[in-house]
Amino acid sequence: MQMIIGVPKEIKNNENRVALTPAGVVALGKAGHQVVVETKAGVGSGIRDEEYIAAGADILATPAEVYARADMIMKVKEPLASEYELFKDGQLLFTYLHLAPEPALTAALLKKNVVGIAYETVQPADGSLPLLIPMSEVAGRMSIQIGAQFLEKQYGGAGILLGGVPGVSPAKVTIVGGGIVGINAAKMAIGFGAEVTILDVSNSRLRYLDDIFGSRIKTLMSNSYNIQQAVEQADLLVGAVLIPGAKAPKLVTEEMVRGMKPGSVIVDVAIDQGGSVETIDHVTTHAEPTYEKYGVIHYSVANMPGAVARTSTFALTNATLPYALKLANLGYAEAIRTDLALARGVNVIHGKLTYKAVAEALNHEYTPLGRVTDVPSGF
Numbered sequence: 001m002q003m004i005i006g007v008p009k010e011i012k013n014n015e016n017r018v019a020l021t022p023a024g025v026v027a028l029g030k031a032g033h034q035v036v037v038e039t040k041a042g043v044g045s046g047i048r049d050e051e052y053i054a055a056g057a058d059i060l061a062t063p064a065e066v067y068a069r070a071d072m073i074m075k076v077k078e079p080l081a082s083e084y085e086l087f088k089d090g091q092l093l094f095t096y097l098h099l100a101p102e103p104a105l106t107a108a109l110l111k112k113n114v115v116g117i118a119y120e121t122v123q124p125a126d127g128s129l130p131l132l133i134p135m136s137e138v139a140g141r142m143s144i145q146i147g148a149q150f151l152e153k154q155y156g157g158a159g160i161l162l163g164g165v166p167g168v169s170p171a172k173v174t175i176v177g178g179g180i181v182g183i184n185a186a187k188m189a190i191g192f193g194a195e196v197t198i199l200d201v202s203n204s205r206l207r208y209l210d211d212i213f214g215s216r217i218k219t220l221m222s223n224s225y226n227i228q229q230a231v232e233q234a235d236l237l238v239g240a241v242l243i244p245g246a247k248a249p250k251l252v253t254e255e256m257v258r259g260m261k262p263g264s265v266i267v268d269v270a271i272d273q274g275g276s277v278e279t280i281d282h283v284t285t286h287a288e289p290t291y292e293k294y295g296v297i298h299y300s301v302a303n304m305p306g307a308v309a310r311t312s313t314f315a316l317t318n319a320t321l322p323y324a325l326k327l328a329n330l331g332y333a334e335a336i337r338t339d340l341a342l343a344r345g346v347n348v349i350h351g352k353l354t355y356k357a358v359a360e361a362l363n364h365e366y367t368p369l370g371r372v373t374d375v376p377s378g379f
């Protein structure tokens with residue numbers, strides 16, 4: 001089956017990534033598909049229109065033309081309000097969706113019967129999240145360099161150097177959630193010479209972290225008592241929890257933030273799922289990344305990797321392209337029927353919300369995917 005794949009330019013604040021590179025255009029073209037790309041979609045990642053054209057894509061002038069031509073829309077971030085009306089009825093959308101904190105977007109997708117496959121819930125049998133991992137690697141690493149910057153006095157921080165110097169203690173970094181973001185944050189924080197504590201609810205994960213980092217980190221079981229202690233001591237706190245699809249649990253309470261030292265910094269990477277810190281009451285942007293509450297700097301940018309778009313675009317598309325090829329080659333119905341990971345990626349289809357954790361977060365009716373379309377055995 002031949003498909004037209006549409007790649008609009010991202011419009012979220014300072015979102016410089018793009019969903020497909022020229023290499024992806026060539027791969028899809030070789031498989032018999034056509035790619036249409038909105039003009040300048042790649043510039044933020046250092047990819048010119050001419051490179052897409054040389055790879056075989058058509059360049060279109062407006063997002064409206066891309067949506068009108070395409071069978072499958074490939075994006076990076078969730079659609080924003082101005083994009084809702086562009087969807088064709090029943091169109092296939094392959095992107096980060098993060099629907100749990102997004103009732104308006106969810107309603108728009110359901111109304112247009114969009115088949116929404118969310119990168120962040122594509123999940124093979126081993127339980128990994130292959131389309132989230134590359135961006136969590138980026139954001140986890142960034143969280144420390146961002147935290148280091150905002151700890152500087154001129155950014156409102158306490159004036160603390162993460163690694164300290166001989167004769168002066170290093171900063172204390174507390175990481176809540178020891179998954180991909182957490183482990184990458186830890187690597188960077190250790191590299192800077194900081195004192196690192198990681199909390200997780202999974203004993204096996206804590207054991208793994210302890211095995212690989214040894215005495216360079218302290219591991220703690222995540223419970224409110226331990227979180228309170230570790231947050232109180234932190235100069236830099238990184239929020240890195242995830243329950244796939246669900247709204248992030250508010251593990252760090254307002255009271256805990258009040259107890260933090262003035263000029264300390266919170267980087268809540270889990271903000272894309274609603275945030276894990278009670279005092280984070282809104283999403284910030286790369287243009288205005290922080291605000292202050294109780295003397296603590298809060299950073300809650302939901303598209304952190306967009307700032308290092310060149311690295312991120314290639315890392316993301318390395319992971320998404322094989323799935324995009326499968327969707328294009330087989331069509332979504334057959335791809336979902338034969339691939340567990342893609343079936344788990346389906347959040348909305350035929351006007352139904354088919355991802356349980358999202359339905360629970362939004363207090364919306366949940367329809368098991370198997371009631372709407374064929375699913376793989378063992379789904």
Ligand SMILES: NC(=O)C1=CN([C@@H]2O[C@H](COP(=O)(O)OP(=O)(O)OC[C@H]3O[C@@H](n4cnc5c(N)ncnc54)[C@H](O)[C@@H]3O)[C@@H](O)[C@H]2O)C=CC1
Nearest residue numbers: 135136139177179180181200201222241242270302303304
């Ligand atoms: N803001 C941004 O730009 C970006 C945000 N993210 C987000 O970062 C978050 C973390 O992602 P990953 O590290 O890839 O997830 P992951 O699934 O690899 O790790 C999450 C970890 O949280 C732990 N966890 C669950 N409940 C917990 C609790 N109550 N206390 C402590 N730990 C708990 C899990 O055991 C797991 O180890 C996600 O929300 C993801 O979407 C990822 C990339 C970019």
Ligand SMILES: CC(=O)C(=O)O
Nearest residue numbers: 135272302303304305
């Ligand atoms: C995962 C995510 O939200 C991002 O890369 O922007």
